[in-house]
Amino acid sequence: MLYRVIxxxxLPxxxxxxMKDYEVVAPVKRDGSYVFDVIGSPDEIELSYETTISSPKKYLLPPDETLLAFDARANGVTDFAAQITPRVIFGAHACDINAINRLDLVFRDGRYPDPYYTARRDATLVVGLSCMPQSTCFCHLWDADEARFGYDLFLQDIGDKYLVSIGSVEAANILEASCKPREATDEERIAFRHVTRTRQQSFDHAIPDIQDVAMLMDAFHDDPFWExxxxGCLSCTACSAVCPTCFCFDIRDTFDPDGKTGRRERIWDACTSPQFALVAGGHNFRPTAARRVRHRMYHKLNGFLAxxxxxxxxxxxxxxxxxKAGINPIEVLKFFVRKGAEDAQ
Structure with a gap:
């Protein structure tokens, strides 16, 4: 990996x-919170932003997208040619870059690459930005607090400078043409180590660091804890809506008013939705909120890992x-701590 300092x-x-050749998406402030949005000026970017409400996932996997068009009169199908916009996701934190890497595993790097996702991903550059953890952050537990790959540039704030990790030739050329990158001095390397150490020490250590989480998910699969x-799950699917790695989707056919032509669309779905596991005949193989929550946690903390x-x-x-019901992976980790204490008695 090549490192430079600017x-x-x-940065502007x-x-x-x-912005000369790409649509730039970056963190901006909206109504007291932060979101990723298209910018018209470098001045709009909030570099010291807290975690955004939702991730930049929607720019690679849109909430609603057309896959094909059909004409019932001619029994014809036309592949939908989406307009792919060359884009830069600027200022992504390490957790969001690692989330994109996981989406890549599903939609781009698997046995059957998804052409829609792959086209957007190939047209997207990712510029990462260092951050300090908030009280709700636990990315360090899953080895997601550092981005080791999946970016074109990564900017580490070391005071009035940035240590830039370069991940692609295309981004390196833009950096070289717009800035005056130089090799890091010993003092700048020391500053980098200091900032890294400070970030690691800033996580909330009250959040349990549990080993063998995947194994524990199996061991306590039938525990009353899941009820x-x-x-208390409200089945609102807010967790999936904001999650940077949820990738479940549904397919629907939408007809035009004439009832003869229409579109096949892919829309985000959520395993916590009561209809998610509803099948033909009216049977629902996850009929309760508790079982749906357990499935969601199991996939996040065990199934995908396997x-x-x-x-x-x-x-x-x-x-x-x-x-709003306080359901999240931290509560699962706290449960494992309680079970460990019970076993020790």
Whole structure:
């Protein structure tokens, strides 16, 4: 990996250089919170932002997208050619970059790549930005507090400078043309280590660091805890709406008013929705909120790991804030602590 240093005052020039050829999506402030949105000026970016309400996932996997058009009169189907916009996701935190890496495993790098996702991903550059954890962050538990790959540039704030990790030639060329990157000095490397150490020490250590979580999910699969935790679920699907790694979707056919032509669309879905496991004949194989919550947690903390060697949860903490019933992975970790204490008695 190639590292360079730029001065903080050069950052607007870097953003402006990206804006010449790309649509730039970055964190901005909206109604007291932060969101990823298309910017018209580098001045709109909030670099010291707290975790955004939702992730930049929607720019790679839209909430609603057309897959094909059909004409019942001619019994014809036309593949939908989406307009792919060259885009830069600027200022993504490490957890969101790791979330994109997990989506890549599902939609781009698998046996059957999704052409819609792949087209958007290939047209997107990712510029990461360092951060300090909030009280709801637990990305360090899932090894998602650092982005080791999946970005084109990563900016680590070291005071009035940025240590820039370069991940692609395309981004390196833009950096070189818009800024004056230089090799890091010993003092700047020391500053980087200091900032990294400070970030690691800033996590809420009251959040349990549990080993073998996947194994414990199996061991306590039938524990009454899941009724206790999931019984309060409102089935509002807010957790899935804000999650950067949820990728479940539904397919629907939407007809035009003439009833003869229409579109096949892909829309986000959520395993906590009461209709998610409803099948033909009216049977629902996850009929209760508790069972749906258990399934969601199991997939995040066990099932995905078995197939892809990493947790699906990246510990961003968005679901902690979004769920009004207090249902989140931290509560699962606390449960494992309680079970360990009971076994020790």
């Amino acid at each position: 001065d903080s005052e050069e 020039s870097l953003v402006s250089a990206f 206790e935790l999931g019984g 197939n892809h060697d990493r947790m699906l949860c990246v510990g961003c903490g968005r679901c902690v804030k979004a769920c």
